Amino acid sequence: MERSLPKPGVLVVVGAALAACALSACGSQSAAQSGDNLVEGKRLFVERCGSCHTLARAGTTGTQGPDLDAAFRQSLADGFGRSVVRGVVAEQIKHPMGQEMPADLVEGDGVTDVAAYVAISVAKPGDDTGLLATAVESAGSGEPAVAENGVLEIAADPNGRLAYVTSEASAEAGSLTVRMPNESTVDHDIAVENGGVSARGDVVGQGGVSEFTADFAPGEYTYFCTLPGHREGGMEGTLTVR
Ligand code: HEC
Known part of the structure; x- marks a missing residue:
């Protein structure tokens, strides 16, 4: 899918299709693969990454690191597929560039779970649906x-x-x-x-x-x-x- 270089407007639709596909465990050449646990990926992302990174779909608002929606929007628009994003994120977790982001914030399957969730979510308008919508309670919504x-x-x-x-x-x-x-x-x-x-x-x-x-x-x-x-x-x- 990443080789087809679709026009920017088409990518949003491709991403939505990938999310649906991943949750039903179909497809293997995509941003999310059949073994990925996207719900766990979202939960881990919020817990380990969200205090430094903004990602709209995850509802995170950190500013110490780059806004991930903004960081990947251009490469998606340039035709790099979401599976490329997956690879970049996994690599950054294991071997972070720069001094500020600690290595190995998640390990084992967590690496691909987080990478897959980020890959299907960055720069994608709208809200998570289905199981992903309830993966993490919304923040600050507790009783006074x-x-x-x-x-x-x-x-x-x-x-x-x-x-x-x-x-x-x-x-x-x-x-x-x-x-x-x-x-x-x-x-x-x-x-x-x-x-x-x-x-x-x-x-x-x-x-x-x-x-x-x-x-x-x-x-x-x-x-x-x-x-x-x-x-x-x-x-x-x-x-x-x-
Ligand atoms: C302590 C803050 C911090 C945490 C926690 C953190 N990061 Fe980062 N991250 C950064 C900073 C800062 C950069 C920019 C590189 C640098 O200067 O270190 C970065 C860069 C990145 C990039 C590259 C973005 C680009 O523009 O190419 C990705 C992807 C990324 N982080 C993903 C993650 C993921 C996934 C997690 C959780 C497992 C995470 N980060 C946790 C601070 C953080």
């Missing part, structure tokens, strides 16, 4: 967090997205301890600001809790992750203190 006994708990998105589990929280005025458990593989912290309070917890990795205590007057505050690119990627929410 409500402080109890002076403690407000707002976990980081456990799937590694640049988000907290909820983007809304409320508390009573007074002394408040803000806790952010982090189950994801990406480092995060939590900070709160408005004119009055500006406080933050430590940056913590998987299994850690970022935590601080401060006095809050009634008002609206923003909570956010202070790590570069995380707030910009959507890791923030509104805390209403009454």
Whole structure:
């Protein structure tokens, strides 16, 4: 399929066909192959790659590395097939160019699962459907967090997205301890600001809790992750203190 060099407009259709084909385990000369687990590929991509890379279909918003939709749009338009993208991604995982991306973020079948998911997804308009649509819960869509006994708990998105589990929280005025458990593989912290309070917890990795205590007057505050690119990627929410 990659040798047919279709016109740019045609590629979108080809990609959609590939996705459908891969999920029903047909075809072998394509971006996704019969042994690939695309659902696992998406899950791993979100968890291990999405904090640094934007990929619209995966709902990831990282900015430390290149926007993968943008990075591959031109090569797809130039007629390189999606199977070429698959090869580039797999190679980048094993032998990253540049200094910033660690090697072997996924291993074993994870390499081809991630490469296949990225290959069928980059620069493709629309949303994932079927099993892929439910592979990872959407980020930040949890119930609003409500402080109890002076403690407000707002976990980081456990799937590694640049988000907290909820983007809304409320508390009573007074002394408040803000806790952010982090189950994801990406480092995060939590900070709160408005004119009055500006406080933050430590940056913590998987299994850690970022935590601080401060006095809050009634008002609206923003909570956010202070790590570069995380707030910009959507890791923030509104805390209403009454
Ligand atoms: C810590 C941040 C970080 C993580 C995590 C990360 N990358 Fe990267 N990635 C980068 C950076 C930065 C570059 C650009 C090369 C460089 O300067 O290191 C890059 C480059 C790439 C490229 C080449 C893009 C191009 O323009 O050709 C691909 C493909 C890629 N990454 C895929 C992945 C995949 C897949 C994962 C997960 C397994 C991943 N990255 C995880 C930071 C990251």
